Amino acid sequence: RLPVVVIVGRPNVGKSTLFNRLVGRRVAVVEDTPGITRDRLYAETEWNGRRFQVVDTGGIVFSEEDPLSEQIRVQANVALEEADIVLFLTDARDGMNPDDMDLARELRPVKKPVLVVVNKADNPERDSFANEFYSVGLGEVYPVSGLHGRGVADLMDVVVDLL
Numbered sequence: 001r002l003p004v005v006v007i008v009g010r011p012n013v014g015k016s017t018l019f020n021r022l023v024g025r026r027v028a029v030v031e032d033t034p035g036i037t038r039d040r041l042y043a044e045t046e047w048n049g050r051r052f053q054v055v056d057t058g059g060i061v062f063s064e065e066d067p068l069s070e071q072i073r074v075q076a077n078v079a080l081e082e083a084d085i086v087l088f089l090t091d092a093r094d095g096m097n098p099d100d101m102d103l104a105r106e107l108r109p110v111k112k113p114v115l116v117v118v119n120k121a122d123n124p125e126r127d128s129f130a131n132e133f134y135s136v137g138l139g140e141v142y143p144v145s146g147l148h149g150r151g152v153a154d155l156m157d158v159v160v161d162l163l
């Protein structure tokens, strides 16, 4: 079985954008607004010769019936069960959000590497906004731009070292 890297995060932080970048093609649909239920997406990829699976949990959160808090718990459970590494995606533009805190609380007991990835850090000025995410209590934070690729190579070096 290939190692599994699961991307979790509240809607619109850029999970599908990062997933597509890691996979190297447009598999996941990128949405400006959430609201569509879709299946979880799996794809195989590799970095520095290490093969692994990437999972975009986005489809899980886009259900209109379930409260977001319930969806966050479901995401965390998927991460817990399937992942070898969890990428906890947040948004440097929006900054810390109560839903990020909820998800962080669910992820803290997870006995697997959880990397706090601060997306939409499109330029060096945005990196400073990443620092507030140290307060989620999950260690190091990794600023990236899934859209432009900034920081993604450094993140993936860390990921494959942990696989």
Ligand code: GDP
Pocket (backbone or CB within 6 Å): 009, 010, 011, 012, 013, 014, 015, 016, 017, 018, 029, 030, 031, 032, 034, 058, 119, 120, 121, 122, 144, 145, 146, 147, 148
């Ligand atoms: P998801 O709901 O977490 O899967 O988020 P999406 O990947 O669908 O992205 C939500 C929105 O954020 C879209 O409009 C993306 O173009 C935008 N987005 C995603 N990544 C970045 C990024 O690194 N920088 C910026 N500026 N926008 C981004």
Ligand code: MG
Pocket (backbone or CB within 6 Å): 015, 016, 017, 028, 029, 030, 031, 058, 059
């Ligand atoms: Mg998505």
